[in-house]
Structures are given as C-alpha cells and as structure tokens.
Amino acid sequence: MSRPSPTSFFSFRRSLIIAQSTVTQLVRMKVFYFLAPIALLFLGLQFFDAFWYEGPEALMPEQELRMHKNLCLGTMMLFTSLFAIVSTALLIPGDIEDRTLYTILCKPVPRLDYLVGKLFGVIAVIFIAMLVMDVLLVATLHFRTEEKLIETTEYMTKIGYPEREIEAGRAEIAAHGPTLLLQFGVISHFLKACVIAAVALLISTFSTSTLFTIATSVMIWIIGAFQSIARDGLFNDAEFGDVPTWADKIVGTLVSLIFPDFLLYEAISDGAARAEDVLAMDMAQLGGLSALYIGIYVVLSWFVFSDKEF
Amino acid sequence: MSDVAAVEVKNLVKNFKGPFRGKKVHAVRNVSLTIAPGEVYGLIGPNGSGKSTTMKAVLGLVAPSSGMCAIFGRNSTKVDSRSEVGFLPENPYFYKHLTGAETVRFYGKLCGMKGLELKHRVEEMLELVGLQDARDRRLKGYSKGMLQRIGLAQALVQDPKLVVLDEPTAGVDPVGSREIRDLILELKNRGITVFLCSHLLEQVQEICDRVGIIHQGVLVNEGRLDDLISLEDKTELILENATPELMDQIRTLVEVTHGAGVISEGRARTTLESLFLKETRSQTLRVRKKRKRVSK
Numbered sequence: 001m002s003r004p005s006p007t008s009f010f011s012f013r014r015s016l017i018i019a020q021s022t023v024t025q026l027v028r029m030k031v032f033y034f035l036a037p038i039a040l041l042f043l044g045l046q047f048f049d050a051f052w053y054e055g056p057e058a059l060m061p062e063q064e065l066r067m068h069k070n071l072c073l074g075t076m077m078l079f080t081s082l083f084a085i086v087s088t089a090l091l092i093p094g095d096i097e098d099r100t101l102y103t104i105l106c107k108p109v110p111r112l113d114y115l116v117g118k119l120f121g122v123i124a125v126i127f128i129a130m131l132v133m134d135v136l137l138v139a140t141l142h143f144r145t146e147e148k149l150i151e152t153t154e155y156m157t158k159i160g161y162p163e164r165e166i167e168a169g170r171a172e173i174a175a176h177g178p179t180l181l182l183q184f185g186v187i188s189h190f191l192k193a194c195v196i197a198a199v200a201l202l203i204s205t206f207s208t209s210t211l212f213t214i215a216t217s218v219m220i221w222i223i224g225a226f227q228s229i230a231r232d233g234l235f236n237d238a239e240f241g242d243v244p245t246w247a248d249k250i251v252g253t254l255v256s257l258i259f260p261d262f263l264l265y266e267a268i269s270d271g272a273a274r275a276e277d278v279l280a281m282d283m284a285q286l287g288g289l290s291a292l293y294i295g296i297y298v299v300l301s302w303f304v305f306s307d308k309e310f
Numbered sequence: 311m312s313d314v315a316a317v318e319v320k321n322l323v324k325n326f327k328g329p330f331r332g333k334k335v336h337a338v339r340n341v342s343l344t345i346a347p348g349e350v351y352g353l354i355g356p357n358g359s360g361k362s363t364t365m366k367a368v369l370g371l372v373a374p375s376s377g378m379c380a381i382f383g384r385n386s387t388k389v390d391s392r393s394e395v396g397f398l399p400e401n402p403y404f405y406k407h408l409t410g411a412e413t414v415r416f417y418g419k420l421c422g423m424k425g426l427e428l429k430h431r432v433e434e435m436l437e438l439v440g441l442q443d444a445r446d447r448r449l450k451g452y453s454k455g456m457l458q459r460i461g462l463a464q465a466l467v468q469d470p471k472l473v474v475l476d477e478p479t480a481g482v483d484p485v486g487s488r489e490i491r492d493l494i495l496e497l498k499n500r501g502i503t504v505f506l507c508s509h510l511l512e513q514v515q516e517i518c519d520r521v522g523i524i525h526q527g528v529l530v531n532e533g534r535l536d537d538l539i540s541l542e543d544k545t546e547l548i549l550e551n552a553t554p555e556l557m558d559q560i561r562t563l564v565e566v567t568h569g570a571g572v573i574s575e576g577r578a579r580t581t582l583e584s585l586f587l588k589e590t591r592s593q594t595l596r597v598r599k600k601r602k603r604v605s606k
Contacts, residue, residue: 017419021405028407098403103464106369106397106474107420110389309372 014109015117022121026087031125035132038079042072042136046144061148062275065176068144069273072137073185077269079133080126080193081221087122088200089213102310112302115201119298122197130190137186138178145177175275184283185272191290192265196221198297199260205304224262227255260293314383316472316503317345317368321377324363324527337363339527340377345505345520347382347471350498352518352535353507360527361507362400365476368505369397381472393421396465400477402457404464406450410441413449414463421468435463439493455486462493473497475506479513491517515539548578 045068095101104114149170156166200217207213231252244252268286271278324338338360345351353361366372368379370386384391404413414432423431436442439459444452452460458478465473478494479487487510494517497504508514514521515535522532531538549556557575564570 014420014422017416021408021416025405025407099399099401100404102369102371102399103397103402103404103417103461104420105371106392106395107417107468108389108393108422109420307373310366 008110010110010112010116014113015120018104018109018114018117019120019124022091022118023124025091026121026125031083031087032129032132034079034083035129038075038133039136041075042133042140045071046140061152061173062176065141065145065148065173066273066275068141069137069176069182069185072133072141073189073269073273076130076133076137076186077189077192080130080189081196083129084122084126084193084197085200085214085217085221087125088118088197089204089207089210089217091118091122092201092204093207093210093213096310105310111305111308115205115301115305116298119197119201119294123194126190126193126197130186130193134183134186138182141178141182145173148173179275181272181275181278183272184278185269187283188265188268188272188286191286192262195260195262195290195293195297198294198301202297202301202304205301205308220259221262223255224260225266226263227259228261228263231256264289314347315344315380316347316349316382317343317351317505318380318383319343319364319368319377320379322364322367322374322379323376324360324367324372325375336527338367341524341527341529342377343522343529343532345503347503348498348501349520350494350504350518351506352514352521353505353524354509354511354514354521355507355524357509359524361524362476363527364524365474365505365507369395369474393468394471396468396470396473398458398461398465398473398475398478400480401454402461404449404457404460407448409446409448410436410452410456410460410463411445413460414467417464418467423468431467431469435467438466438496439463440489455482455489458482458486458490459493462490466497470502472503472505475504477508478506479508479510487513544573 092101095104101114105111152169152173153166156169161169196217199220200213203216203220204210204213207216264286268278268282320342322338322341323336326335326337328335341360341364343351343353353364355361363372367374368381368386370379370388370391373387379386381391382394405416408416411432414435415428418428418431433442436445439462441456441459441463444456449457449460458481462475462478465475475494479490482490491513494504494506498517504517506514506518518535520533521535521538523530561572564572
C-alpha cells in the first residue's frame with residue numbers, strides 16, 4: 001500500500017472532503033425542510049393583492065411588484081442569515097462535544113483545512129437553498145408581472161391611452177419583473193450570508209457553547225446592519241451638531257474594522273428591488289469586500305483554533 | 311525493525327489553568343516513556359491520573375507545557391506525524407448521518423486515499439472488524455460495540471504503523487471485548503505498534519508487552535509486563551489429574567527443603583470472563599442446533 005504523501009500546509013482537496021461531509025450532514029439533518037414554508041409564502045404572495053388597490057390611494061402595479069420583491073428578498077435574507085449562524089454554530093461545537101473532531105484531527109488534517117471545509121460546506125448549503133428560493137422568486141414574480149401587464153394594458157386601453165404610453169407603462173412594469181438586476185439583490189444576500197457564516201465560524205472557535213455562538217453572531221449581525229448609520233453620526237459634524245472627539249473617531253474606526261458593514265448589502269438589494277441601476281462594478285466591489293471579510297474572519301478563526309486544546 | 315522509537319515521550323509536563331485564574335491543575339508531571347516499533351504498550355492508572363492527557367499530547371491534541379512527544383521521530387505537534395497514526399478515542403462518536411462504509415471512506419479520503427485503493431481498503435477494514443453486514447446502515451443505529459469496531463476500522467484505514475487506543479473496550483460486552491482484544495493481537499502479529507490505555511487490568515495483562523502505571527500525573531512504574539508481575543520468591547505449580555498420594559509426596563518434599571513452604575493449595579480456577587464466554591457460546595450453539603432441527 002502506498003504511504004500518504006507529506007501533509008501540505010493547506011489542501012483544497014481535503015477541505016472539499018470535509019465540505020462534502022458537511023453538506024451530507026446538513027442535508028440528512030433535513031435542513032431543506034425549511035424551504036417548504038418559504039415556498040408556501042412565495043406562492044401565497046402570488047395571490048395577495050393590496051386591498052387599497054382600487055381608489056385614489058391605489059398602488060401602482062410596479063409598487064405591488066416591488067412589494068413582492070421586497071418581501072421575497074427579505075425572507076431570503078432572514079432565512080439565509082439565520083441558517084448561516086445556526087448551522088455554523090452547531091457544527092464545530094457539535095464535533096468537539098461528540099469527539100468526532102479528535103478522530104479528524106488525528107488524521108493528517110491541518111486545522112485550517114477543517115475550518116475552511118466546514119465553512120465551504122455551510123456556504124454550499126446556503127447556495128443550494130438560495131438557488132431554490134431564487135427559482136421560486138423568479139417564477140412567482142414572472143407570473144405576477146405577466147398578470148400585471150395584462151391588467152394594465154386592458155385598463156389603459158379601456159380609458160383610451162395612446163399606444164406609445166401603453167408601451168411605456170408596460171416597459172415600466174416589466175422593469176420590475178424578474179430581471180438580471182434582481183439577481184444582484186439575490187447575490188448580495190448570498191454574500192451577506194457567507195460573511196455571517198464566517199463570523200459565526202470565528203465565534204465558534206473560542207466559544208464554549210452553541211447558544212453563546214448564536215447569540216453573539218446575531219448581535220454582530222445587528223451591529224453590522226446599523227454600524228454605518230452610527231459611524232455617520234460620529235464622523236459627520238452636521239448630523240448632530242457636535243464635533244466628534246478623537247475618542248469617537250477611534251471607537252467608530254474600531255467598530256468599522258471589527259464588524260462587517262451589512263448596510264452595503266442592503267443598499268444593493270434595495271436598489272435591485274426598486275429596479276434602480278446597480279452597476280456591475282458595485283456588485284464586483286461588494287464581492288471583493290465579502291471575500292476580504294471572509295478571508296479576515298477565516299484567518300482569525302485559524303489563529304484561535306490552531307492553539308485550541310481538546 | 312527501525313531504530314526510531316514508535317513513540318517517544320520526554321519529560322512531558324501538562325498543566326491546565328484553573329477557572330478564573332484559579333489553581334493550576336497538574337495533569338501530567340515529568341512523564342518519560344518510549345515505545346518500540348511492534349510493541350503493545352499499556353498505560354494504566356485510575357480515573358484522572360493523566361492517561362488520556364498523555365495520549366492527547368502524543369497525538370498533538372494538547373500542547374505540552376514542557377517536554378516533548380514524538381511519533382516515529384516526528385514531533386507530535388506537527389501534522390505530518392499523524393500520517394502513520396490511527397486513533398480510537400474513548401466512547402467514540404462518529405458522524406451519525408454516515409453509514410459504516412461511508413465513515414471508513416471519509417477517514418480514508420482524509421488520509422489522501424482515493425479510487426480503487428480506497429474502495430478495496432474500505433471493504434478490507436469492514437471485513438476485519440466484522441461489519442460487512444452493517445456497512446450500509448447509518449451509525450445512529452449501531453450498538454456501542456459496533457461503534458467501537460467501526461472506530462477501529464477508521465483508525466486502521468490508512469494502514470498506520472501506530473495505533474493509539476483510549477479505553478478500547480469501554481462499555482463493550484465481554485464477547486465484543488474479546489473480539490477487540492483479538493483484533494489488537496492481530497495488529498501485533500502484523501507488526502503494528504499499539505499504545506493503549508485501559509482500566510481493565512486483566513485485559514491489559516493479556517495483550518501488552520510493556521506496561522506503564524501512571525498515578526496523579528506521575529509514571530510510578532514502567533517495564534516489561536512479565537518482569538513487573540512475576541514474584542521473585544514465589545513459584546506457581548498447576549497440576550493436572552494429581553492424585554492425593556502425589557500431593558502428599560510433594561508436600562513432604564517441600565517440608566524437608568530448608569526455607570521452602572506451601573502458601574496455598576486448591577483447585578485451579580478459570581476467569582469469570584472465560585466462564586462467561588464458554589457459557590454464552592455453548593448456549594448460542596444449542597439455540598442454533600435447535601433452530602436447525604425445527605426448520606428441518
């Protein structure tokens with residue numbers, strides 16, 4: 001039998017083996033059952049019309065579509081973020097408690113491979129869940145947009161709008177349908193969930209309980225969602241009328257360094273839901289920033305985990 | 311056989327910090343031991359004596375406070391040292407969602423095995439531990455003994471030169487325990503070094519070449535088992551079909567020899583374990599014969 005080759009500092013193959021096992025574990029834990037109520041919600045939205053549709057305060061069709069997108073994107077964000085936190089928080093402490101980690105680390109497996117493998121596994125499951133939800137969103141939004149297009153065309157024709165204006169109205173509604181721009185919103189939530197999973201990974205390397213990991217990750221998620229607003233308050237003189245002190249600036253800088261700025265992801269998602277122009281460059285920058293966040297959190301996790309004793 | 315020791319522990323000290331900067335816990339104090347390749351070494355001691363900590367230090371799961379551990383000359387804190395090691399922890403829990411075959415395959419892949427080599431090795435290991443029939447069952451349905459055996463299979467998957475076993479028969483019934491003992495002897499015959507720790511002294515006595523006794527973190531005695539347990543000034547004589555006349559003659563001979571004396575005399579005894587195994591096996595055979603008769 002051939003002897004194993006010398007262990008490298010990091011092996012992508014070994015990480016993929018651990019990731020594959022993590023995906024199998026999560027799938028066999030039946031995590032995708034959570035998709036059933038989400039599918040029902042998305043389908044239910046299909047039949048939900050704003051009750052004030054008629055009359056002077058009637059919503060425009062594009063507003064209804066935007067509401068549909070906002071609700072779906074919000075649900076996707078909530079599900080994937082919570083899933084990223086809970087699954088990451090359960091996996092590593094679970095392995096330590098069960099001593100499964102002993103048997104893994106007693107094989108020639110560097111600890112970085114294990115951490116990266118676990119993170120890849122969680123991200124892969126988030127990706128699959130996101131893909132399913134995205135297909136549901138696109139399908140329901142497509143049918144709803146078609147319905148609105150027919151309704152609007154009939155309505156505008158009935159009250160005698162010229163053809164050119166009818167076409168302009170149709171184009172306005174179609175822009176709020178399942179476009180490529182909408183995918184930017186979906187991708188931004190996927191990236192956000194990946195960053196949250198990396199944060200939970202870091203916390204789980206030094207935490208002693210799953211509950212602590214979940215609570216702290218949720219706290220960081222909330223701080224991340226509001227940190228840029230708080231920083232504006234500290235740095236922008238005009239905001240509150242006070243000149244920020246050095247201490248304010250140091251605190252603000254530290255907060256922005258430690259906690260990821262999740263408002264950036266929301267900005268892209270909101271832009272996509274409003275069918276405003278989101279530049280591919282903005283999306284690429286968000287992707288780069290997410291990779292940087294994930295990289296930093298993985299390296300920090302590795303520092304903590306490499307000296308951890310079991 | 312190579313000159314490099316399979317396991318070398320030099321002046322190992324391991325202290326754990328107490329909670330809230332409390333008193334340090336001295337788990338292992340200046341332990342040194344060497345295990346030669348092909349040897350079966352047993353580390354025995356009461357609960358909390360430092361056995362598992364010593365093992366974990368050898369496996370790189372805890373870092374020594376001072377001193378060093380090496381496996382085949384490689385420092386235990388380096389990942390490379392683990393390519394030749396298989397480890398079975400006490401009461402192992404593997405991924406319950408995997409089947410027996412998937413578990414062995416997973417650990418084989420982690421050791422860099424793939425393709426046909428891995429496939430054949432998985433089958434070989436399942437056969438070795440007698441779990442071919444349960445290969446496609448998920449581990450959540452395995453008994454304790456089966457988990458222990460699948461643990462051995464994963465420990466051996468990459469054909470390691472050293473196997474570390476922490477309480478390998480803990481919680482296993484006598485039949486399963488005997489099977490694991492036989493497996494360890496089989497490993498010994500294959501030239502694999504075994505480092506085990508156990509509370510079951512009788513079993514350690516049956517399989518170990520050398521033994522270390524650890525108490526309160528200190529290795530209080532160590533050496534070849536025969537040397538440690540033989541009593542210099544006492545001799546045991548077990549006779550078969552001895553008549554009362556022969557016994558009288560022996561007693562007379564002893565009485566006339568200066569300084570010699572009979573300390574005890576009685577019937578030779580079997581062990582409870584042997585009795586249990588004999589009875590359960592004969593009962594199983596009787597049931598099987600009965601079933602055969604009924605089916606005919």
